[in-house]
Amino acid sequence: MTDKKNARRAAAQPVRRRLATGAAIIALATSTVYGTYPTPAAAQSYTFTNVSIEGNQRIESGTILSYAGIARGETVSGGELNAAYQRIQNSGLFEQVEIVPQGNTLVIRVVEFPTVNNIAIEGNRRIDDEALLPQVSSQPRRVYSPTQAEADANAIVEAYSQQGRIAARVEPRLIRRSDNRVDLVFEVFEGGVAEVERIGFVGNDQYSDRRLRRAIQTKQAGLLRALIGSDTFIEDRIQFDRQLLQDFYSSRGYVDFRITGVNAELARERDGYFLTFNVEEGQQFNFGAVNVSSDVNGVNPAAFRNVIRVSPGQTYSPALVERDIARLERLAIREGLDFIRVDPQITRNDRDLTLDVNYVLTRGPRVFVERIDIEGNTTTLDRVVRRQFDTVEGDPFNPREIRAAAERIRALGFFANADVNAREGSSPQQVIVDVDVEEQPTGSISFGGSYSTSNGFGLALGFREENFLGRGQRLGLQFNTGVDNQRYSFNFTEPALLGRDLALGIDLSYAETDQDNAEYNTSIGTFSPSLTFPVSENSRLQFRYTARYTDLTIPDESEVGSLVRAEADRGELIESSVGYTLSYDTRRTGLDPNAGVLLEFGQDFGGLGGDTTFVKTSARAVAQRLAFNEEVTLRATVEAGALAYDGDGSRVTDRFFLGSSRMRGFEPGGIGPREFDDANGINDALGGNYFAVARFEAEFPLGLPDEYGITGGVFYDVGNLWGLDSTNLNVLYEDGALRQVVGVSLFWDTPLGPLRFNFSEALSKETQDEEQNFELTISTDF
Template sequence: MFAFNDRPTRGATRFAARAFALSFAAFAVTSVSYTAFPTPAAAQAYRFTSVSVEGAQRVSPDTILSYAGIARGQGVSAAELNDAYQKVLASGLFETVEFIPRGNTLVIKVVEFPVVSAIAIEGNKKVSDEALMSALQTKVRGVYSPAVVEADAAALTGAYEVKGQLVATVTPKIIRRPENRVDVVFEVTEGKGVEIERLSFVGNRSYSDNRLRRVLETKQAGLLRFIVGRDTYAEERVEFDKRVLTDFYTSRGYVDFQVLNVAAEFSRERNAYFMTFNVREGQKYEFGKISVASEIAEADGAEFLKVNKIREGQTYSPLAVDNTIERMETLATAKGIDFLRVEPRVTRNDRAQTLDIEFVLVRGPRVFVERIDIEGNATTLDRVVRQKFKTVEGDPFNPREIRDAAERIRALGYFSNADVNTRQGSAEDQMIVDVNVTEKPTGSFSFGGNYSVSEGANLIASFSEANFLGRGQRLSFNLTTDINDGSLSFNFVEPAFLGRDVAFGLSAGIGSSQPSYAEYVTRRAYVSPRLTFPVSENGALTVNYRAEVAEIVEDEDYTDAGYTYPVQIQNDIDAGRLTTHSLGYSYSYDTRRSGLNPNAGMLFKFGQDFAGLIGGDTDYIKTSAELTGEMKVWHEEVTLRATLEGGVIDADGDSRITDRYFNSPSIIRGFEPGGIGPRSSNNDLPLGGNYYAVARLEANFPLGLPEEYGLSGGLFFDYGSVWGLDDATDIIAGSDDLNWRSVVGASIFWTTPMGPLRFNFTKALDKEDYDKEQSFDLTISSSF
């Protein structure tokens, strides 16, 4: 114990100061040591006799306690209390959460997330609100969640990336409203889409870059980049392009073709893509020896070989092999041989570059189709999908037929996605076929116009529905009008009439027309039902009936000017309204799309209409025929086409002007509509002919310009005539005789997103003095 005087000496004061300094230093060292090296302490524990919840409005206290997992009177450690806090916070229902111990009471204080009162998307121009809204998980009247809103912003960005808008950004914002409500706004900054500046190929020797670009769905950016939507980068489109490129080559005999990789590189400015397809073509193979071997006693290989249409030396095509297998299996079904399968066994002859195909007839497993389940078709009826299966419940299971049915379902065009899979049924010998489809819109309305030098401009409005009421029926209305005339037409097609492979069609129309060469108006109304059914793999037969009421009336402007009509036209005007009932048929054989050679095909059409057999005011037989062949040469860069076409009308008495043939660009180019054939000597009006015949030769080729411009060229030569008239009164001498005309010309084709344009420049080599030439023609067809 120390004692201090009231008035300490100076030495004592210094001693006391030193002692205090040493004591403070010792205390500081001790404190630091204690802090750096704490002694063990017991974990803090809590026991609450009551739990109170504050701030909850929509969420009940019991729900919050169930998230926390703490019961009244339960002892919990600090770590367990922290876990309970994290669980309540992770529920995603609350903006803030606080756990406050107050003695024996635990207070859980929450602030709930607000309710979304409205959602808006701003700044989007290239993608519609509807398309973006469908990608959102945030919903009006739902609870606002920052995590979900951030995910929605990422989804909207992804929607832009699909369309090649890789620089688009989406920023979510909220606007606070009273009563704990918020408006969610997604602000979009689109920027400029990342276009494909160059689309090139490496490794292609047989086909040029221009030819391969025409195969791909992806396009280079060109002059019309503000309209074309396929010149931006989209990854799923590239995958599709790889498949179609492979199909293109394999169908032309390149069995080893591969797309090695697709390189997509940004430009230095990061505003364009440079895409390169690295391919390996391999060698082109042809069919070698074709044979059939049978491992089934009741199946004669020689008989099955007869249905084969593959010939040695033809370019190899998987489609040709599939078609042959289908014919053989169809023959087996007709002969009552169940479970026959055709296995194509291929032998490669690399030196000769041929593939020998041996079709082996084997007995497949005894498996049956238990049932066909169809899902996803909210509108389309089940029977529309089932009609594409040649197999029904209880039939032998044929994997190839199931694959073919899947392709036929996709070809309907009703579905954005169609998956056909099989699975085990109720027994080992039973299979279930699952069809899962995703429907897409099948109706359209368009408003547009067309223009030609000879006929002028027309306005067109049309409505079409490819899957009417989900029945697979096609329905369309078309309205065409201009200043002088107009027409309304209706067309309906049931592709599976009475559940058969027969198409029923019904056409009807009403209107008036006045072609550029006519000084009279034709008014007509008609209705025409028809039936179309296949008669061979590429052939179809149509039978039809047509009832028509037509009349020819004067053009008042023409008669008021003091002009008179030729006797051939005046007689038809005086006849007034006449009714025609005709029965007809037409046969077509077309291999241009379904043939085995992708570079060549032919079309043959022949038809006749017989009027007067079942009544009516007119009596005639009208016959028409067409034969067209086309092929692609010079690595498919040039398309050659040749056509022979003609028609004859044989009337009982004088033929009517509405039934005769008038020249048009679809018959002989280089002349005005009605510009050749019989003409009146009084007023030079065309009268039409009872006969026409024409031969057309044409070559279409690229112009060496970038493919994305859509420009190509053509040369053509037409040789033909329109002639013959029953009543030769007051006609230009010789105008109804068979006088052949010949025309040469050049064309420029321009494919635009608004419609195809064709510019024709012609020169008549052989013509008559009374003919009406037309050295330039432009046709435009567009919809908007």
């Protein structure tokens, strides 16, 4: 293949338009005819009784005559002959044109453009032929056009520019073949990637350059620049960054913020850009008085005031106003009030830097949705797109609902582009909503590796499809194996069961451990279908059924205590339970861009068949806030659980353990009740029926360049694990005591995966607790 490309390159010739100067030929002929008759003042004219056309093979003579526009016997001037030449040349059919008057005969000689035999692209390594050939409009078996070839070369250059290779050059060349045919070869010089070497901001007083860099999509080139795509300079991305900056400041009350300019300076070597955003922040505004009024007769605004969520003194954000408007319009629909629109009237108070908001209820035009047309969805079914609309055919037209539906369609992640527009329908009172989407890949196959200080190295194979069979369903298969454990899982989610906001989930998993931090082996299989639905704007409720198989075995050579051995003697057990989880998550609506709260409470009730009867309760509260001008991230988590078993009680496969995911600084099974007999070599972690943990941490910049992706952190964990159904004299720490751990963290966000290094020290612990002073976790996909 390489020899063929070299041969093509050697035989290729630069494309040139070899055009004879028809006007010069006409002038030369004119001077010959009139050279013996010196009449300089007379206008030159010709009359031809015959027209001879030479050199044409594919193009009919009549076609050439029609371009020339000269009839036999017609008197024409030299200027008209030159115009005829230009018309023939501009037809784009001929490589060379000559017009020569010979007495009463006009001779038109042409050389036709060759036919394209084959099209090839040479020199491309970064972008393959399959991606570049669609950019080429020239086609085999058609007449070669230099203009089109140049346009195709520019299109290929643009494809490279989109990848940040602004130094790319493309030159079309011709290889002559027999029968007036040519091979069209585009020779590509790819050049290097123009990276963004530095991103700076001018005029920003409230937020640092570091914080603003996190708000935009373009990133500075870093240590792993060869693996990062967002550090290349792409002009279209800069426009998107402008909008991201505008949204960032607007959501924080800076209503006067504007970008006065963006300077992109190219380095002398043409391999990097220095990007500078010039901004004017303005003043930060809060909400002032918030009220609801009505211009519609019979509508009492007092009934609408209760649904308003913003309050005076809160930082102003257009997103909060939009959400209040949506709540007001939904209430109007529930009250049977059609065509109600909410017009927010903003009053600015510069003295106290507040914005008064008056939501005015008005009567909108009587316009209905005639139909919703969906195009471009070659894979995704229409109903997946249509269910993102709260509006159906025949409903009153609400522009705000259409915009919200457009955002939901884009948020699906199924489409590279999604445009939603409304146009007039069959009458002025009807509108048609056009949805034009462009599909993108939604599936992935992953092969990865993992490492942790507790489980060692492992392999992971996975398949995930976010839009299974174009139905909007999620399907996942995962296989993970480590030194001492294996896990296989399958999950499926139907997000809109029966066309409603009701998610059906099916989880199936099987896991085995082979003396993983213990002297016994476990096998656990789980099947759990669930239904999840919203109960409020930020709350969701899940109901589930769980069938669980557990087996606990002890290898012959293992030394275990009497409690674990008694639990293993119970053999294989089947659990059957029903449960629920209620969650409240403010991140769903982003009411505060600097803070988020997650609350979860769940219970499982065993005894619906199976071998065990139990109640398992868990609760979790998570809060996060950005502080110190959003430079520092503060997180706090409180988590607790309780397990109550009837009959023979719980086993180690049922009870809680505090691994590093719940409490740092200790080995998995490193704290809590344990059966300890040093003389017989017995040290069994038993887990506990109850646990309570509080974790606090702060993440902050270390002053290193942002492109390194390295930040630091400190943490403090305090918790306890206690409670057993059976005990003996060798059991330690059944009642438990609080353990406290402090530590520092190093975060490294890399394209290969997030790395976290934890260095910890226990402030309070028990004698037989097993510490883990260092922990490294890495997960990567190839």
